[in-house]
Amino acid sequence: MTATLEDAIGKQTHTGLLGRLMTHQVFWVFLAAVLGSIALTLLTDTFATERNLFNVTRNFAFIGIVAIGMTAVIITGGIDLSVGSVVVLSAMICGMSMASGMSIFLAIPLALGGALAVGLINGLLIAVIGIPPFVVTLGMLSVARSIAMVLSQNKMVFEFGPDQAKLLWLGGGSTFGIPNPLLVLIVLALVT
Template identity: 50%
Template structure:
């Protein structure tokens, strides 16, 4: 009989304890968040460069160039985040950019409507992502091997389709297609608007939808997620399709901005995309990451690149600095993980 009144008392105490922990963690969550510190680093670098080179760095033209340049990487990084959350990786996004660009260029060259070219490009990216996802989720092949194979296959197909030449004659709809990726609204490049909208959409999806919860659950513990009824295979397939779609979208925008399509488009971009997600707080083991982190990671890499150029550092050293930041980001994750444990 005595247990009846004590159980509600224990429950209420537990609830109060949990609530207290949540209140304390809300105050500490920001300080323990890697995207927060990446944002601080970004602000500091911008402030230093604006003070050191106000006539070069702190100009509207340079701001326009920086935001436009990192928008393409940021768009792909948001899609890559979905894959990394499941504990996977997609090494093919750079090659998919080249393939999608060639597909769009050929369709425009054949004088089809610009909307047909964009749709064909997006379908190409989705199809490649579906192949990756099927082989990873349903066949059980390692994501590294599958997407590495797609990297080679997509680049080879782009070379074959383009006959190893640049495609720049976009037909009667070329001007409109170029405007989609090359114009601006309110002084901000169109790709930046696309990135902002995409980040908001996926930020909501990752945090407030069942599909987003499934991604985190799979990356945290795939076996446990499967036992609780999560459709693991289907969600993995969809994550790789999303990655292929965002790579295709970035390709459409960058081809429109450049006004030409080449099969070498996106070469090496997969490393910058993965770097953006890792720097922004994504864990390559899965279960951790977010849309904002992907965007701020891409922004930091581009600001570093731009700052090095402003400082007169040889462009060949850029990869070394980016690599250093990747290692530091992973090290910070390990340190935070040990503290939380």
């Protein structure tokens, strides 16, 4: 008698909580993260420090913020390859505006407006003209990155004008010991 793959899968039984957990990819990723953390804690003096965990949490929050927006795109069956370049472009708009003396309270809305304009262009090209999202966002990836390079003259921006301390607090500071970007991530996750 020849058994099919479906028959073999159907006959498999996973008894107990651990057996069921082991069938999920998330379990293995979590296990790898835990084992990696234990190894790094034992092998280095700096991994399990408060400062490093603060930095890891803060840096993860930026990725999480972008992932919240990308979740909506992916759920609707879309794709956006330009998101990283648009983040860089909006950061460059904010940084260059503040470096020229603009208030952070004007520079942030200007940067968000720039990102919104790029999203609007992408949306029009996809929804109205009918160009496939992969093609549009791949092209916009290069366009947004190029505009950011032109704005900055391909140089790093280190000075952010009179509101530099506010910008550094917003992106690198903390409130009650919790990294500010993590608080933003939590608020966005609750709102969406």
